[in-house]
Amino acid sequence: GQNIDQPTEMTATEGAIVQINCTYQTSGFNGLFWYQQHAGEAPTFLSYNVLDGLEEKGRFSSFLSRSKGYSYLLLKELQMKDSASYLCAVRGAAGNKLTFGGGTRVLVKP
Amino acid sequence: DVKVTQSSRYLVKRTGEKVFLECVQDMDHENMFWYRQDPGLGLRLIYFSYDVKMKEKGDIPEGYSVSREKKERFSLILESASTNQTSMYLCASSPGQKGYTFGSGTRLTVV
Numbered sequence: 001g002q003n004i005d006q007p008t009e010m011t012a013t014e015g016a017i018v019q020i021n022c023t024y025q026t027s028g029f030n031g032l033f034w035y036q037q038h039a040g041e042a043p044t045f046l047s048y049n050v051l052d053g054l055e056e057k058g059r060f061s062s063f064l065s066r067s068k069g070y071s072y073l074l075l076k077e078l079q080m081k082d083s084a085s086y087l088c089a090v091r092g093a094a095g096n097k098l099t100f101g102g103g104t105r106v107l108v109k110p
Numbered sequence: 111d112v113k114v115t116q117s118s119r120y121l122v123k124r125t126g127e128k129v130f131l132e133c134v135q136d137m138d139h140e141n142m143f144w145y146r147q148d149p150g151l152g153l154r155l156i157y158f159s160y161d162v163k164m165k166e167k168g169d170i171p172e173g174y175s176v177s178r179e180k181k182e183r184f185s186l187i188l189e190s191a192s193t194n195q196t197s198m199y200l201c202a203s204s205p206g207q208k209g210y211t212f213g214s215g216t217r218l219t220v221v
Contacts, residue, residue: 008150033209033210041214041215042114042200042212042213042214042215043153043200043210043212044212045209045210045211048209087152087153089153095160096141096160096204097143097155097158097168098143098155098209098210099155099169100145100152100153100154101152102150102151102152103152
């Protein structure tokens with residue numbers, strides 16, 4: 001089975017940095033995804049990690065350690081529009097199914 | 111850009127009704143998925159399909175069925191709607207070993 005944990009909610013100030021952690025226990029592993037979801041909207045793809053290390057994409061970076069079953073999403077230079085839920089999802093060894101964590105709601109304050 | 115279209119944004123149905131949720135994608139993707147999203151529970155996989163006429167159960171298939179007669183269309187069917195099926199339903203498609211593109215979601219209320 002799959003078990004994915006991430007914090008429920010985080011608050012940060014505009015211009016600051018926030019790190020959202022995700023830990024997982026899975027029967028197989030073939031990649032980890034991060035999605036952003038604004039209230040009432042569909043999730044949109046942010047990042048993908050399949051090898052250990054850091055992937056940087058503008059203000060957003062994602063890190064993976066497969067041996068520790070751990071990932072984080074780093075949001076830098078926070079903007080008000082970054083207020084959203086961030087979903088961690090793991091793809092198992094077989095097929096293309098994603099299992100999602102409960103999501104982390106990030107609130108950016110002025 | 112890939113577009114995944116869900117036919118209804120909001121639906122209100124009565125207990126016991128048969129409900130059809132439609133999803134269409136326009137990029138010839140093999141894989142399509144139906145999830146429901148509930149507060150505190152995240153996205154949970156109901157059914158998925160890797161090709162036309164193929165379907166596989168996800169983590170919570172009870173009370174649901176699916177149909178994939180054409181590659182671009184994946185329908186979720188609630189055989190007899192119940193109040194515990196009130197939820198946000200999200201359809202997604204994927205071209206194989208890549209991430210998903212989601213539709214805008216259908217918020218279903220069963221009264």
